[in-house]
Amino acid sequence: MPHPSINADSIAPYSTSLGTSSATEIRLLGHDLADELMGKVSFGELAFWLVALRRPQPGELRLFEAVLVALADHGFTPTALAARLTYLSAPESIQGAMAAGLLGGGSRFLGVTEDTGRFLSTALASREGLPISETEWDDFALSLVRTERAAGRIVPGLGHPNHKGGDPRTPIIFDIAAHEGITGPHLALFAALGRVSERGLGKKLPLNGAGVCGAALADLGFPPDILRGFALLARSAGLLGQISEEMRAPIANRIYMEVDRNAQYVSPPSDGT
Incomplete structure (x- = not known):
């Protein structure tokens, strides 16, 4: 009123x-x-x-919801620990615990979804026309990998700290998109990056799940600036689960006590003065 x-x-x-x-x-x-x-x-x-x-069309919705499931929870990640430790400190503020976990979404966790989507979108926009054959896609991807390597930059979406032999989420996203007939240029380019990684970098790196999710979201028509938001939306469900488990079976105080009781003072390094 x-x-x-x-x-x-x-x-x-x-x-x-x-x-x-x-x-x-x-x-x-x-x-x-x-x-x-x-x-x-x-x-x-x-x-x-x-x-x-x-x-969304039914196929789009299936792919979109698969992305949300893929990004929901990965165990005791820094974002989950931040949420649990914040809940330990302020159990009256579940919103604070949720926010603490979401604020950790950055270049190493969750942000890769946005970074990959942005990298692919920028690369595709720089080219006149799309590659036609797999060979053309591979040549385009190889040029991108070599350019990034020469500049000392990493290619987002390549590599995973745990799934060295392949991220189990990645083929599922590709399969769903193919089955629903909605594989687009972002997923096509991302697949090519995986095929040429060994030639471009000297070692084969797997395509990680966060990256393929970014490619899929970009193919669904979402702009790069909003992609991290979907990763955070998915992780909100995971964080709520982490906080709920912390209520039932707490571990945060143990983590805090182990670190605190094993803290050891060391003199700061000499600055030469």
């Missing part, structure tokens, strides 16, 4: 294509939330729709 001193008729409208509400209904994406969406639209479909402002 407007402030009594403000003339409601003089206020310019704030446009939105998302949600509005009145005394009698809530509308979301142009639909009645209670009657048309609740119980009829999955959370994954709604998340896609809220960002893309269009409903």
Whole structure:
């Protein structure tokens, strides 16, 4: 309700294509939330729709939800530990624990999804026309790998600290996209990067799951700037699970005590003065 001193008729409208509400209904994406969406639209479909402002096709939704599942939880990662330790410190603030975990989404964890999507999108935009054959895709990918190596940069999405022989999530994403007929240029280029990594780097590196998720999201039409948001959306479910487990079977205090009780003072290195 407007402030009594403000003339409601003089206020310019704030446009939105998302949600509005009145005394009698809530509308979301142009639909009645209670009657048309609740119980009829999955959370994954709604998340896609809220960002893309269009409903996904069934194949798109299957790929999108597979990406969310792939990114949800990877065990005791730094983001999970941050959430658990924050909950230990402030158990009255579950939002603080969730936020602590999400704030750790960066270049080593979760951010690879965005970094890979951006790298692929930039590379494709730099080229006139798409490669036609697998050989052309490989030649294009090899030139990118060699350019990045010469500049001392890594190719995002290549390599994994644990899955040296291949990330188990990667072929699933490729298979779903192929089965649904929605493999696009980002996934095609990412696959080519995997095929040429040994020629370009001198050792074969696997395509990691975070990277293939970025390629898939880019093929679904999402711009690079929003891709990390989907990784964080997926990880929110994982963090909630981690916090719930911390409530049932806590480990955070043990981690804290082990580090604290084994802390050993050392003199700082001499600065030569």
